[in-house]
Amino acid sequence: MFLSVFDIFKVGVGPSSSHTMGPMVAAGRFLDRLRASPFHAHGLRASLHGSLAFTGVGHATDRATILGLAGLEPGSYDAERAEEVLAAIRATGRIEAPGLGPLQFDPDKDLVFDYGHALPGHANGMRIQATDAQGDVLLSEVYYSVGGGFVLTEAELAESKSDRPAAGPAVPFPFESAHQMLGMAEASGLSVAAMKRANELAFRSAPELDRGLKRIWQVMNDCIERGMATGGTLPGGLHVRRRAKGIREALLAERGLNMTAPHTINDWMSLYAMAVNEENAAGGQVVTAPTNGAAGVVPAVIRYWLDHVPGASPAKLGDFLLTAAAIGGLVKHNASISGAECGCQAEVGSAAAMGAAGLAAVLGGTPAQVENAAEIALEHHLGMTCDPVRGLVQVPCIERNGLGAIKAVSAASLALRGDGEHLVSLDVCIETMRQTGRDMNEKYKETSLGGLAVNVPNC
Numbered sequence: 001m002f003l004s005v006f007d008i009f010k011v012g013v014g015p016s017s018s019h020t021m022g023p024m025v026a027a028g029r030f031l032d033r034l035r036a037s038p039f040h041a042h043g044l045r046a047s048l049h050g051s052l053a054f055t056g057v058g059h060a061t062d063r064a065t066i067l068g069l070a071g072l073e074p075g076s077y078d079a080e081r082a083e084e085v086l087a088a089i090r091a092t093g094r095i096e097a098p099g100l101g102p103l104q105f106d107p108d109k110d111l112v113f114d115y116g117h118a119l120p121g122h123a124n125g126m127r128i129q130a131t132d133a134q135g136d137v138l139l140s141e142v143y144y145s146v147g148g149g150f151v152l153t154e155a156e157l158a159e160s161k162s163d164r165p166a167a168g169p170a171v172p173f174p175f176e177s178a179h180q181m182l183g184m185a186e187a188s189g190l191s192v193a194a195m196k197r198a199n200e201l202a203f204r205s206a207p208e209l210d211r212g213l214k215r216i217w218q219v220m221n222d223c224i225e226r227g228m229a230t231g232g233t234l235p236g237g238l239h240v241r242r243r244a245k246g247i248r249e250a251l252l253a254e255r256g257l258n259m260t261a262p263h264t265i266n267d268w269m270s271l272y273a274m275a276v277n278e279e280n281a282a283g284g285q286v287v288t289a290p291t292n293g294a295a296g297v298v299p300a301v302i303r304y305w306l307d308h309v310p311g312a313s314p315a316k317l318g319d320f321l322l323t324a325a326a327i328g329g330l331v332k333h334n335a336s337i338s339g340a341e342c343g344c345q346a347e348v349g350s351a352a353a354m355g356a357a358g359l360a361a362v363l364g365g366t367p368a369q370v371e372n373a374a375e376i377a378l379e380h381h382l383g384m385t386c387d388p389v390r391g392l393v394q395v396p397c398i399e400r401n402g403l404g405a406i407k408a409v410s411a412a413s414l415a416l417r418g419d420g421e422h423l424v425s426l427d428v429c430i431e432t433m434r435q436t437g438r439d440m441n442e443k444y445k446e447t448s449l450g451g452l453a454v455n456v457p458n459c
Helices: 015-037 061-069 079-092 153-161 178-188 191-201 206-229 244-254 266-280 297-308 312-336 348-363 367-379 397-416 426-437
Strands: 011-013 044-050 095-099 103-105 109-113 123-130 137-147 152-153 285-287
Touching: 011 015, 011 061, 011 206, 011 348, 015 061, 015 152, 015 191, 044 061, 044 103, 061 079, 061 109, 061 123, 079 095, 095 109, 095 426, 109 397, 123 191, 137 153, 178 191, 178 312, 178 367, 178 426, 191 348, 206 244, 206 266, 206 285, 206 297, 206 312, 244 266, 266 285, 266 297, 266 397, 297 312, 297 348, 297 397, 312 348, 348 367, 348 397, 367 397, 367 426
Parallel strands: 044 109
Antiparallel strands: 011 285, 044 123, 095 103, 123 137, 137 152
């Protein structure tokens, strides 16, 4: 099993990797298929199903789908251009798809929120079609946005769930479980980061890998800085105030005071995470870690380590990110990172496990201690629901990232106090999360039909 660090950490746009980035990617894939087909299309239409329908407006799924059909991509998203493209489509009723020419598309008629039964493969389903001049379907494809910006067609999803899925690419350390990871680490004498690096180098040069890792952190840190410098109110109608700027100013004013309590360090961790997720909620550029809804945890733990831990060195950033990506890949491969599939335990829980593992690694932890750190963090997020108020990635998501970062640091610290021996393994914890998500009521899996979403006034 191999998932690249650049699959787990993707530069994208808020507010949601599964509901914004995924549909945009799916639309782009449909354009590619249409360009390769012998048909000459006259128009396009799309329908959103399951969680994509119920929380689609709050997650900007409709906008993302339209922009994807117009050729925009998450990694190079330009907000100003996006607004111009949307205005032109609404004014003309046409999409100017690159390489395809103008295609008829009325956003009010040709994009449907289907609130009936979800499509059978996954809670995040969508169907995109190309039509001829009479409105007959020339080409149709079902896509599933399975979390973290990953998108699968109906056929690809069926293959991934089959008893004999397609073999992954050959890598030096093809661990599919934490047990295998620890066994390979013991046999090779390598750290988790070193094994992950060796796997990455099977596909790219060392300079390319290091440049990519550097860019991931640069985008993460830039997002923290923007979030800490920006005030005002978040879009969406809940009138949620951006708090990171005020918290930072208060913390800076308290520096050097003898009466500052030791637990104030938790406020710094929460600050970094909330800054990222306020940017995400505003539709800014973020890095999936492993999702947008949980994008603040890993950057917050890194920033805490760099700014507040004596001896921290940016030279170890690559080891942090590679270790975290290894854990995120295990969770995705064996369970899910999708809130619509397993609740927030799959998003903030996975992110906390990744952050804990990365921190334990750069603080000198053994592979066993790294695995233990990830397990502790994930175990204490088990059962967490995904119930965003008004379908927006704001309440409880923003503060939840702050608490996830605090748990990640605590988990790493506890693991480093031991020798790696513990009763519950990471593999058992991941499987428990999968089972819990399977049994969780659909109301609590990113539909905004239960929990805080129905008990907090939506205005």
